[in-house]
Amino acid sequence: MPKYIFVTGGVISGIGKGVIAGSIGKILQSSGIKVSLMKMDPYLNVDAGTMNPLVHGEVFVCDDGAETDMDIGTYERFLDMNLSRANNITTGQVYLNVLQREREGKYLGKCVQIIPHITDEIKSLIRYAARKDSAEVMIVESGGTVGDIEALPFLEALRQMRFEEGKDNTLFVHVTLAPIIEEVGELKTKPTQHSVQELRRIGIQPDIIIVRSKKRLTEANREKISLFTNVPKENVLSSPDLKSPYLVPQVLEEQGVSKIIFEQLKMPVKNVDLTEWNNIVRDIVESKEEVHIAMVGKYAELADSYVSVNHALYHAGGSLKCKVKIFWIESEELEKGSEKLSELEKFDGVIVPGGFGSRGVEGKILAANYARIKGLPYLGLCFGLQLAIVSFARYVLGYEGAHSTEIDPNTPYPVIDLLPEQKNVDKLGGTMRLGGHNIILKEGTLAYKLYGRNVIRERHRHRYEVNPRYWAELQAAGMVFSGFSEDMKRVEIIELPDHPFYMASQFHPEFVSRPGKPDPIFKGFIEASMMRRRRSIEVSSRA
Numbered sequence: 070m071p072k073y074i075f076v077t078g079g080v081i082s083g084i085g086k087g088v089i090a091g092s093i094g095k096i097l098q099s100s101g102i103k104v105s106l107m108k109m110d111p112y113l114n115v116d117a118g119t120m121n122p123l124v125h126g127e128v129f130v131c132d133d134g135a136e137t138d139m140d141i142g143t144y145e146r147f148l149d150m151n152l153s154r155a156n157n158i159t160t161g162q163v164y165l166n167v168l169q170r171e172r173e174g175k176y177l178g179k180c181v182q183i184i185p186h187i188t189d190e191i192k193s194l195i196r197y198a199a200r201k202d203s204a205e206v207m208i209v210e211s212g213g214t215v216g217d218i219e220a221l222p223f224l225e226a227l228r229q230m231r232f233e234e235g236k237d238n239t240l241f242v243h244v245t246l247a248p249i250i251e252e253v254g255e256l257k258t259k260p261t262q263h264s265v266q267e268l269r270r271i272g273i274q275p276d277i278i279i280v281r282s283k284k285r286l287t288e289a290n291r292e293k294i295s296l297f298t299n300v301p302k303e304n305v306l307s308s309p310d311l312k313s314p315y316l317v318p319q320v321l322e323e324q325g326v327s328k329i330i331f332e333q334l335k336m337p338v339k340n341v342d343l344t345e346w347n348n349i350v351r352d353i354v355e356s357k358e359e360v361h362i363a364m365v366g367k368y369a370e371l372a373d374s375y376v377s378v379n380h381a382l383y384h385a386g387g388s389l390k391c392k393v394k395i396f397w398i399e400s401e402e403l404e405k406g407s408e409k410l411s412e413l414e415k416f417d418g419v420i421v422p423g424g425f426g427s428r429g430v431e432g433k434i435l436a437a438n439y440a441r442i443k444g445l446p447y448l449g450l451c452f453g454l455q456l457a458i459v460s461f462a463r464y465v466l467g468y469e470g471a472h473s474t475e476i477d478p479n480t481p482y483p484v485i486d487l488l489p490e491q492k493n494v495d496k497l498g499g500t501m502r503l504g505g506h507n508i509i510l511k512e513g514t515l516a517y518k519l520y521g522r523n524v525i526r527e528r529h530r531h532r533y534e535v536n537p538r539y540w541a542e543l544q545a546a547g548m549v550f551s552g553f554s555e556d557m558k559r560v561e562i563i564e565l566p567d568h569p570f571y572m573a574s575q576f577h578p579e580f581v582s583r584p585g586k587p588d589p590i591f592k593g594f595i596e597a598s599m600m601r602r603r604r605s606i607e608v609s610s611r612a
């Protein structure tokens with residue numbers, strides 16, 4: 070029988086509940102317990118695939134093709150495990166299931182209601198995921214903030230689960246924020262008190278409170294929170310701002326979180342060993358050598374849109390004992406003239422990450438071309454591959470107006486075009502080419518050298534691809550196709566041999582990168598960027 074840890078959030082959203090859930094998972098996993106995690110999102114989208122990454126953050130893709138909330142990526146990175154569709158449920162999905170069943174007549178004669186039908190469906194999805202993952206402990210994060218109307222059915226389902234599974238098998242962790250009033254420097258606990266009151270009003274008494282704040286809670290802060298919330302002082306834990314989210318497990322464990330969990334869940338107390346994890350994290354956070362990477366995109370305002378790319382860069386850097394600093398370049402700026410474009414040269418490498426739509430696209434094409442002619446390490450991810458092909462067609466083959474038909478349906482040179490099976494797709498939810506697919510690497514290429522094997526598996530999320538009509542011309546002009554889909558019908562990796570590092574993938578290697586296990590493409594890119602930086606430091610020290 071699995072045990073459950075429920076993670077709720079108070080005060081405001083976006084305080085890193087996912088990281089706390091992932092960290093608790095890591096701690097339990099490090100003691101040898103089989104853990105899994107899931108997230109419940111209170112929006113009506115059936116999955117995250119149809120949401121705007123600018124507002125909601127990155128869409129994370131699982132191996133099974135699920136388009137999920139970015140917290141699923143956090144869990145996979147912390148736990149080094151593959152999650153799936155079952156690990157991210159939304160209000161939309163819950164209602165869809167219940168309403169489909171209603172139409173099938175499964176509830177004939179009954180009045181279908183939020184309680185019990187919606188809450189029953191939520192509970193059954195939670196129990197299903199725990200069973201599927203054979204979890205000894207299932208950590209369930211409830212998205213949104215306590216007090217939101219839309220999160221109520223989820224919280225009600227959790228309240229019922231505590232009643233049904235018993236206190237020995239369920240534990241509530243409530244994550245809040247303690248703001249600091251700058252002028253006085255005082256940490257305020259009132260929002261935490263209120264959010265716990267709100268939780269108790271709907272019948273949930275938290276067992277552990279974890280307070281996010283700029284600095285650590287004082288003893289007095291903890292006493293006060295304890296007094297107002299019925300949570301013992303030793304169960305009021307502090308999660309101060311840190312250099313990296315990967316440091317959170319250590320900080321929580323230092324405060325005894327595993328002991329509290331083992332005691333309440335009546336589990337034998339086990340030794341938690343975070344040494345290996347902390348060593349990996351140390352290299353990510355503390356390495357002396359540095360590289361500066363330019364990330365060119367239109368979501369540049371919001372780091373959350375590319376959170377997995379950022380992490381993949383940190384993982385690659387860590388494994389090479391190098392700190393990666395990421396600089397956001399708004400692609401539209403690059404369209405303003407060659408002076409702007411040449412600012413790219415001060416970086417050690419350039420990334421054009423995944424994307425959709427036409428705004429800023431010309432800037433990305435220019436960046437891909439600039440990196441090519443200047444010998445600047447270039448990494449293209451999905452859209453970044455497609456636009457590298459467009460720039461190559463325009464500036465090497467001289468195909469004026471070459472484009473992707475996603476952006477210019479009437480281009481004279483449609484070098485990037487819809488995947489054949491996408492031509493008749495008219496419903497846009499969950500219908501891209503998604504998830505893990507095997508890829509065959511061509512021997513003798515850089516990609517083959519980086520991966521060190523023939524067959525790899527990477528995750529996808531796209532509708533367009535390199536148009537087979539142009540393969541011969543592109544290859545004749547020097548573009549190397551180093552990876553193909555298993556049926557050899559689509560290009561998966563491109564590279565330029567006479568360049569320090571020019572590589573792009575149709576897949577998203579960022580989704581499989583983990584601390585201590587970087588994706589080889591990212592590692593190759595960072596290695597090349599380090600080399601460039603070392604060389605330029607050498608040159609400037611000689612001058």
Ligand code: GLN
Nearest residue numbers: 423424451452531532533
């Ligand atoms: N818009 C492009 C496509 O659909 C690229 C998608 C992406 O970068 N994820 O193929």
